[in-house]
Amino acid sequence: MAKILLTGATGYIGSHTWVALKAAGHDVVGVDNFSNSAPEVLNRLAALTGSAPTFENADICDAGALKRIFVRHGVDAVVHFAAFKAVGESAAKPLEYYRNNVGGLVAVCQAMQQHGCRHFVFSSSATVYGEPVFLPYTEAHPLSPMNVYGQTKLMGEQVLRDWAASDAAVRVAFLRYFNPVGAHESGQIGEDPRGVPNNLMPFVAQVAVGRRPHLSIFGNDYETPDGTGVRDYIHVMDLAEGHVAAVDALLGDAGTFTVNLGTGSGQSVLDVVKAYERASGRPIAYQFSPRRPGDLPAYWADASLAKQLLHWEARRGLDTICADSWRWQSLNPQGFEATPA
Numbered sequence: 492m493a494k495i496l497l498t499g500a501t502g503y504i505g506s507h508t509w510v511a512l513k514a515a516g517h518d519v520v521g522v523d524n525f526s527n528s529a530p531e532v533l534n535r536l537a538a539l540t541g542s543a544p545t546f547e548n549a550d551i552c553d554a555g556a557l558k559r560i561f562v563r564h565g566v567d568a569v570v571h572f573a574a575f576k577a578v579g580e581s582a583a584k585p586l587e588y589y590r591n592n593v594g595g596l597v598a599v600c601q602a603m604q605q606h607g608c609r610h611f612v613f614s615s616s617a618t619v620y621g622e623p624v625f626l627p628y629t630e631a632h633p634l635s636p637m638n639v640y641g642q643t644k645l646m647g648e649q650v651l652r653d654w655a656a657s658d659a660a661v662r663v664a665f666l667r668y669f670n671p672v673g674a675h676e677s678g679q680i681g682e683d684p685r686g687v688p689n690n691l692m693p694f695v696a697q698v699a700v701g702r703r704p705h706l707s708i709f710g711n712d713y714e715t716p717d718g719t720g721v722r723d724y725i726h727v728m729d730l731a732e733g734h735v736a737a738v739d740a741l742l743g744d745a746g747t748f749t750v751n752l753g754t755g756s757g758q759s760v761l762d763v764v765k766a767y768e769r770a771s772g773r774p775i776a777y778q779f780s781p782r783r784p785g786d787l788p789a790y791w792a793d794a795s796l797a798k799q800l801l802h803w804e805a806r807r808g809l810d811t812i813c814a815d816s817w818r819w820q821s822l823n824p825q826g827f828e829a830t831p832a
């Protein structure tokens with residue numbers, strides 16, 4: 492059992508990983524500043540894990556706050572989720588993205604260095620690969636992100652590789668996520684975007700629950716089997732369990748490693764819509780719209796390296812993903828904020 496610091500702990504992937512780490516017997520200290528999450532998540536985590544969460548409200552760019560947290564808690568490893576993640580917003584606010592995603596990362600690494608903590612799990616993204624030279628993407632695929640968000644993830648990888656090169660005790664797990672979707676099977680935590688969802692699954696969920704009239708499908712003329720975009724959708728609990736496997740590997744004798752966290756197969760937008768209709772029993776109204784600028788037609792992971800190195804693979808398919816998403820959305824139609832204090 493180890494003590495794991497989670498930054499961005501009350502966000503979508505952070506909260507699910509918190510549950511998975513506790514289930515695996517680890518101690519968790521969560522840090523967040525609620526810039527894109529709700530305090531109500533902590534109540535849900537208390538109920539799901541059966542114990543009061545250990546939590547610090549702090550900004551990862553605040554070196555003084557980080558220092559106090561490391562002194563107070565004696566941390567064995569850090570899983571770093573705290574970052575901005577909206578591709579469109581990243582083009583409009585590049586400096587905020589570089590400050591939080593790169594500057595915040597450096598601040599966390601410096602705090603770790605000062606307190607003798609050398610195990611780091613980094614939330615990278617399949618977006619670092621860019622235009623496919625071949626598919627599926629392997630970890631050896633060339634790196635060429637197509638937007639500011641992706642640049643911040645590639646820079647984050649570089650910061651960590653340089654830190655690891657300077658200190659043989661530093662070990663980093665680079666986890667390149669494909670498209671995380673779904674929710675904890677309890678329906679108590681899930682994805683709760685502020686404003687209009689940028690991503691497909693939360694948008695579909697809000698159409699199913701009646702918050703939005705219809706989905707716009709961005710493009711039906713791609714060279715894919717049904718003309719709509721293809722992605723590798725991974726259940727967020729599979730992703731969370733991938734983090735547990737990564738933490739255990741780092742704390743064992745694994746050195747630094749880089750793995751894709753995906754399922755190894757692609758699904759189209761229309762596949763997702765149909766699966767969601769089956770799961771919810773409701774029709775999902777949609778219309779075809781022009782392609783979204785910057786979208787790639789299709790990509791998915793070669794997921795074999797994670798299986799080989801971590802003995803981990805995604806277990807939950809698209810029907811489970813949609814059933815769990817729908818349980819979360821129907822139990823919490825307005826998300827966390829609607830919960831009475």
Ligand code: UFG
Pocket residue numbers: 576577578616617618640668669670689690691692694706707708709710719720721722760783786
């Ligand atoms: N889509 C629609 N309508 C919508 C939203 C999305 O048709 O309202 C389509 C997109 O065109 C795409 C697919 O659904 O074909 C998936 O789109 P998402 O926005 O859900 O996900 P992306 O693949 O665009 O982006 C995700 C993450 C990014 C990450 C990127 C690359 O949101 O953070 O994967 O890994 F950078």
